Amino acid sequence: MKFLNRKLRRDILSRWTQFFSVFLMAFLSVLIYTGLEGVWHGMDASLNAYMKSNRLADSWVNAVSLTARDVNKIKKISGISQISLKTTIQVTTSDGHNNKNYLTLETPGTKSLNKPVLVSGKELGSQKSGMYLNTEFAQSHNLKVGDHLTVSYDQRTVILKIIGLIRSPSRIYYTGTNDFVAPNYQSYGFGTITQQTLKNDFHYLGQANLLEISDSNNQKIREEVPKILGLRYLAYYNRQTLPEVSTALDRVGQIRNLSIMFSTLFILLAILAMYTTIRRLIESQTQEIATLKALGYSNRSISWHYASYGLLVSTLGALVGTAVSPGMSLFVLQTQKTMFSLPNWQIAYTWNSFGIIALVILISTISAFIASHNARSGLPAVYLRGNNIKQTHQVSLEKIFPSLWQRLSYGSRWTWRDSLANPIRVLMGVVGVCGGMALLIAGFGVHDSMYSQVSQSYGQDFKYQERYTFTSTNNLLNVHKLLTNVNGQWLETLTARISPDDGINHIVNVISKGDLINVITTSGKHINNGGIYVTEGLAQSAHIKPGQTIKLTNVSTSQKSYQMVVKGIVKSSVPQGVYLTQQTWQNHGGDFLPQTLLMKGVLSNKNKELLKTNGISSQLVTIKKQRANAIDLVNNFQSIFLLIQAFGILLVVVVLYNLGSLSFAERSRDYATLRVLGFHRNEIRLLTMRENWATTLIGWIIGLPFGFWFLAKYVSTFSTYQIKYYPSISQLNLVIASIITIGCALTTTFLIGQRIKKLDMIEAIKGVE
Amino acid sequence: MIKFQNVSKIYNLGEQEVLALNDVSFEIEAGKVTVILGPSGSGKSTTLNLLGGMDRASRGIVEINDTNLTELSDHQLSEYRRKVVGFVFQFYNLIPNLTALENIGIAANLTKNDANSGKYLEAVDLTSRKNNFPSQLSGGEMQRVAIARALAKKPKLLLCDEPTGALDSQTGRKIIQLLKDASNQKTSVVLVTHNAAIAQIADRVVHLHDGKIAKIVDNAAPMDPRKVAW
Numbered sequence: 001m002k003f004l005n006r007k008l009r010r011d012i013l014s015r016w017t018q019f020f021s022v023f024l025m026a027f028l029s030v031l032i033y034t035g036l037e038g039v040w041h042g043m044d045a046s047l048n049a050y051m052k053s054n055r056l057a058d059s060w061v062n063a064v065s066l067t068a069r070d071v072n073k074i075k076k077i078s079g080i081s082q083i084s085l086k087t088t089i090q091v092t093t094s095d096g097h098n099n100k101n102y103l104t105l106e107t108p109g110t111k112s113l114n115k116p117v118l119v120s121g122k123e124l125g126s127q128k129s130g131m132y133l134n135t136e137f138a139q140s141h142n143l144k145v146g147d148h149l150t151v152s153y154d155q156r157t158v159i160l161k162i163i164g165l166i167r168s169p170s171r172i173y174y175t176g177t178n179d180f181v182a183p184n185y186q187s188y189g190f191g192t193i194t195q196q197t198l199k200n201d202f203h204y205l206g207q208a209n210l211l212e213i214s215d216s217n218n219q220k221i222r223e224e225v226p227k228i229l230g231l232r233y234l235a236y237y238n239r240q241t242l243p244e245v246s247t248a249l250d251r252v253g254q255i256r257n258l259s260i261m262f263s264t265l266f267i268l269l270a271i272l273a274m275y276t277t278i279r280r281l282i283e284s285q286t287q288e289i290a291t292l293k294a295l296g297y298s299n300r301s302i303s304w305h306y307a308s309y310g311l312l313v314s315t316l317g318a319l320v321g322t323a324v325s326p327g328m329s330l331f332v333l334q335t336q337k338t339m340f341s342l343p344n345w346q347i348a349y350t351w352n353s354f355g356i357i358a359l360v361i362l363i364s365t366i367s368a369f370i371a372s373h374n375a376r377s378g379l380p381a382v383y384l385r386g387n388n389i390k391q392t393h394q395v396s397l398e399k400i401f402p403s404l405w406q407r408l409s410y411g412s413r414w415t416w417r418d419s420l421a422n423p424i425r426v427l428m429g430v431v432g433v434c435g436g437m438a439l440l441i442a443g444f445g446v447h448d449s450m451y452s453q454v455s456q457s458y459g460q461d462f463k464y465q466e467r468y469t470f471t472s473t474n475n476l477l478n479v480h481k482l483l484t485n486v487n488g489q490w491l492e493t494l495t496a497r498i499s500p501d502d503g504i505n506h507i508v509n510v511i512s513k514g515d516l517i518n519v520i521t522t523s524g525k526h527i528n529n530g531g532i533y534v535t536e537g538l539a540q541s542a543h544i545k546p547g548q549t550i551k552l553t554n555v556s557t558s559q560k561s562y563q564m565v566v567k568g569i570v571k572s573s574v575p576q577g578v579y580l581t582q583q584t585w586q587n588h589g590g591d592f593l594p595q596t597l598l599m600k601g602v603l604s605n606k607n608k609e610l611l612k613t614n615g616i617s618s619q620l621v622t623i624k625k626q627r628a629n630a631i632d633l634v635n636n637f638q639s640i641f642l643l644i645q646a647f648g649i650l651l652v653v654v655v656l657y658n659l660g661s662l663s664f665a666e667r668s669r670d671y672a673t674l675r676v677l678g679f680h681r682n683e684i685r686l687l688t689m690r691e692n693w694a695t696t697l698i699g700w701i702i703g704l705p706f707g708f709w710f711l712a713k714y715v716s717t718f719s720t721y722q723i724k725y726y727p728s729i730s731q732l733n734l735v736i737a738s739i740i741t742i743g744c745a746l747t748t749t750f751l752i753g754q755r756i757k758k759l760d761m762i763e764a765i766k767g768v769e
Numbered sequence: 770m771i772k773f774q775n776v777s778k779i780y781n782l783g784e785q786e787v788l789a790l791n792d793v794s795f796e797i798e799a800g801k802v803t804v805i806l807g808p809s810g811s812g813k814s815t816t817l818n819l820l821g822g823m824d825r826a827s828r829g830i831v832e833i834n835d836t837n838l839t840e841l842s843d844h845q846l847s848e849y850r851r852k853v854v855g856f857v858f859q860f861y862n863l864i865p866n867l868t869a870l871e872n873i874g875i876a877a878n879l880t881k882n883d884a885n886s887g888k889y890l891e892a893v894d895l896t897s898r899k900n901n902f903p904s905q906l907s908g909g910e911m912q913r914v915a916i917a918r919a920l921a922k923k924p925k926l927l928l929c930d931e932p933t934g935a936l937d938s939q940t941g942r943k944i945i946q947l948l949k950d951a952s953n954q955k956t957s958v959v960l961v962t963h964n965a966a967i968a969q970i971a972d973r974v975v976h977l978h979d980g981k982i983a984k985i986v987d988n989a990a991p992m993d994p995r996k997v998a999w
Contacts, residue, residue: 390865392902410867410875417866673862676823677876678851678922680844761823 004297004305012313015281019313021654022277025270026317026360031325032266032647034353036259036640038329042347043336044252047172050342051245054115054169057084057212059221060242062234066208070229077224079217084109086210087198090471091151091158092617095141102176102619103151104190105131106210107198113212114170116192117343121145121164128196130163134174136341137189138165155615158201166192167341170212173247174341175629179467179621181574181723182633183339219503226555234556235495241504243722248340250720255332255640257717262439262644265710267356269435269651271363272428276658278310278364279371280665289376302376303369310368311361318357325353328643335639395420415690418667425666426695429659433699433741434706436652440737441707442714443645445729449715450634452728453573458627461572464488464516464598467626468618470611471595479616480512480594483607489514490594492585496578499551499561502542504721507577508552510585516598519579521568529587531567533579537724539569552578554590562588574723652744660692660748664755675761685753692752696745700738707737771797771820771926771957776829778815778980789815791980792829797973799925802949802958802991804968807977813961814930816977820959821854821928822846833926851879855919855956857948859931861911863903869914870899877921889917893947909940916947920956927951929960933967938999945970945994966999 012019050056063070071083086109093101108125118124119135122145133143143149147162168190175181176188198204215221218238226233239245282289285306292302329347337345395417398405405413419426470479480490490512495505511517511527519527519535527533532552534544544550546566553561570579582592597603611618664671671684712727719725729737778790790812797803805813818824819831822838823846831838833853841849850856863872870886877883890899893913903911912932919927929948933941949970952958960967968974969992976983 391904392866394900410871410878413871414864414866414875421866669862670864673858673864674875675847676821676850676856676862677918678847678849678854678879680847762818 004292004301008305008308008312011285011309018277018281019309021658022274022310022313022364023317023320024650025273025277025654026314026364027321027324028647028650029263029267029270029360030318030321030353030357031328032643033259033263033356034322034325034349035328036255036263036332037349037353038325038347039332039336040252040255040259041350042329042333042345043248043255043340045348046342046344046346047248047252049344049346050117050169050172051239054117055113055214056169056239056245057113058215058238059211059213059218060170060237061211061213061221061225061229062209062236063211063229063232064209064234065206065232066211066229071211073228074211074213074221074225077215077217077220079220080213080215082110082113082214084113084212085208086212087195087204087206087208088210089153089198089202089204090619091153091202093149093151099187100620101137101141101187101189103133103137103188104176105151105193105198106190107195107208108192109210109212113214114168116166116168119165119167119343121162124164124166127163128194129201130161131191131193131197132164132166133162133191134171134185134189134341135165135167136174136183136185138162140185153202153204154617156203160193160197160201167343169245170242171244172340172342173244173251175243177469177619177621178243178575179469179626180629182629182636183341184625184629184632222503222505226559230559231557233559236505236555241721246720248342251336251340254718258640258714261710261714261717262442262647263356265435265439266647266651267360269432269439269655270360271367272432272435273651273655273658274310274314274360274364275367275371276425276428276655276662278367280658280662281309282306282368282371284665285372286374289372290378293376299376303372306372306376307365307369310364310366314361314364318360322353322357332639332643335636339633339636390421392417392421411687411690414687415694419691419694422663422666425659425662426691429656429692429695430699430702432655432659433652433696433745434703436648436655436744437700437703437737437741438707438710439648439651440645440740441703441729441734442711443641443648444733444737445707445711445727446644446714446718447634447638447641448730448733449711449725449728450637450718451631453723453725454627454630454634456726457573458623458630461519462516462598462623463518464600464623466599466602467621467623468597468599468603469595469621470597470616470618479611480592480597482610482614482616483597483603486597486599486603486607487601488597488599489516490582490592491517491596491598492582492592492594493596494554495556497553497555498542498544498578499553500542505555506538507575508554509575509577509579510582510590510592510594511579512582512592512594514598516600517579519570519572522571523568525568527570527579527581528567529581529583531565531580531584533568533570534566535570535572535576535578535724537576537719537721538578539566541721544569557593558591560589562590564588571726573725576722576724649740649744652741653747656692656696656744656748657751659695660688660745660752661755663691664688664752668759671756672759672761675759681753681756684756684759685749688752688756689749692745692749696742700741703741770799770834772830772832773797773816773819774830774832776819776826776831778812778819778824779827789980790819790826793977793980793982794829795975795982795985797926797957797959799957800952800955801972802952802960802970803973803975804971805959805961805975805977806963806965806968807983808963810979811977812980813963813977815980816975817928817930817959817961820926821856822849851922853925855922855924855927857912857915857919857927857929857932859934861903861908861915861935863911863914863918865903868900868902869895869906869910872903872914873918873921876918880922882921882923886921889921890914892920893917907940908936909943912936912940912944913947916944916951920951924956927956927958929958931962932960933962933964941967941999942994942997945997949991949994964999966997969997970994 086106088106091103222236492510494508496508548566715725715727773795776793780787807813873886874883974986
């Protein structure tokens, strides 16, 4: 074996370009899976550790006027282990540039639930005044411990000393309002203040309004708490529905699904590339294999020798991929750090990574073993003579359409028969192009899909300029009656349980007359009176169809139930829920109490004054900011999209080059003969191109629908119960994906053209002799 | 008229130089059969490669009808092989995925003569096998197809590298007969072999040894190929 090992080493060195493609594929396969697994599993581990160590609650209940008596009643629900009673208020602060920022301040509640992490400052609970501010808001405003912050609440101004900077486990992904989909730490923050500060500085006289519950039965709480609290109950959330937590948990799932889907296709294609490379390499050594056999080497030692080509190179690639993957994980994690507030970020792996490493090595080794099978199992004399003539048969085309066949050029006939005599090679080519096309469509399309969601939501579905959400310590009943001559549309947002119940409280949007909410049904109609309209994501998850009657239970105000007919399915991304008109709502006995005003233009000063004098405060969000915020979210994925695109391109290049090269290697003797007969290089190049182009064309044609299907699956992994993404790819990016794929085929032809230049007629003919 | 004037060919094999041909000069007359005879390593194949425009001489002149092959570009050499030369290989080198007729056609097409492919196949008595693939033919049949392929280009120079090397003697004699017949059609035939018996059919025999010409023998009465025995 000593000499065979030397041969192995020298073979690898002398044919390093071929081995490099095997190395590259093994390296990339391991890198892409392990790198992304490091991200999602690391995030998962970091989140779990954070949620566990800081005792994140399982349920959150928003209500008004909560008392200790309520807590005692709720505690009796089975499965509850702890309850924390808190008061939250929303205050505003100005950054000196007339920009209003919003802070949610809350009292600490029970220490043992949702314990904040102190980043800097005084120990939690040690001070009676001042505030603990969230780190990200402080950083974006250059605020430090010891600084003072002026906040406004209920027409009162309060100066608070910052006594510490914190993170909160219940606000890992803090957008501050449902109007935004990504965190905006410049405008939204949170903090904790003591009960004394709330009472003495803010003169807050109300009761608590938030319950944080540690429990083992979410559904029981969701059902029982509204019954206990009655009309005071506002909303219920659990870890899966509280956006500040669920977005982080969803992100883990999104990156995991992305990693699995992308890696599966990538590894399949990489295996294809590795197999073809090793096969090509070993087939060029059939005479050496026969020589070894003739010298007396056993089949086993020859098998092991050739299998070790695959083993050695793929192991090396897999090891380097494993070594580099933490770097890729860190790179992707870095992009996520801007969105999520976690005290620790770690990279973690599962045994699956080791499984992938083992699979890549195993496949390469088996490929090498199989590739050497023919020469190994044949008679040495046959392969030593080297003049085996391939068996060929007529193809169906020439039997069925003989006259058409006769019209084909000799080159075309040759290509047809050769391709059909090597169906595996052709199939691999088609699969390679098709898979590469799918990866590129997915790589470009997932980006386009998210951008298209932004354009659709903030350009088509919603056409307002400003969005006012009103909050008041007083009754809101009259806000829409108070403001006169507004050029806008009113919106009441409720939360409701639908029946059959899917375990989630959904958003119900009741809209007044107007054209600023412009969502369209799947049949192209606008929202009209007479029934409810369900968004497509909700309809799919709850199996709702048009014409069906469903029960809506208003869990945010009245607790009343309504039987309503589904009039249509709305093709809208966000928010997922139910739409109905004010008239339909009122016809069913609902009270129209809108909290949101959508404005075509801006609110007049007169109306602003009216709000002020009536003690109604408002939160203003412009659609421009919402769009920018949504684009921030898309950009947060940009690095992952770029990685997918880059890996897709690399794969297409390697797969196509390998297949072209394999086809060339199999026919190089015939090409050399043609050169001797007087064929020019460009004539031979045209011959070599035929199969490559045919394979590329077929692969591209199949790759288009397959790519769209893959993109749809890919995009669906990003959808949540709140937002649904629709697959979309711009014509430009589709053209770019096609150009890359076809360009790679062209490049392959060019590279093979270089090999034709170097084709040594004498060597090729000698090989025969 | 083909002239080989003071031709040398040196191969660089790493640090070592191998002198395959050393100052070789001879002439080949049009329409005649010339056999280049010699043992392994004598320079036979190198001579054939230089004549066929597949390789360039390191020194000297390879002149065919007043054209010095050593001065031709790659493209011109391809044109030379296309229009002037026909090749017959020891192992036939037929394209496996083309039928016997198509193998002739693909070469004949180079000189726009593929309409007559059947005629050439008929000349080698293989019309009945026209739709057979190389894998369905015997060694002798394949070589006859290879000869038909070479002749279909109407070459002025037919180069044959050990054309009977892989055949039994009876089939070999038929092949030699075909090549001899080809020379009668105003085509010069150069046949490379180490088989001295075959040399008896030649008009001229060039004996090579260690890259040099050992002797040149003109045969006034070449033997009938059917009488050659080996």
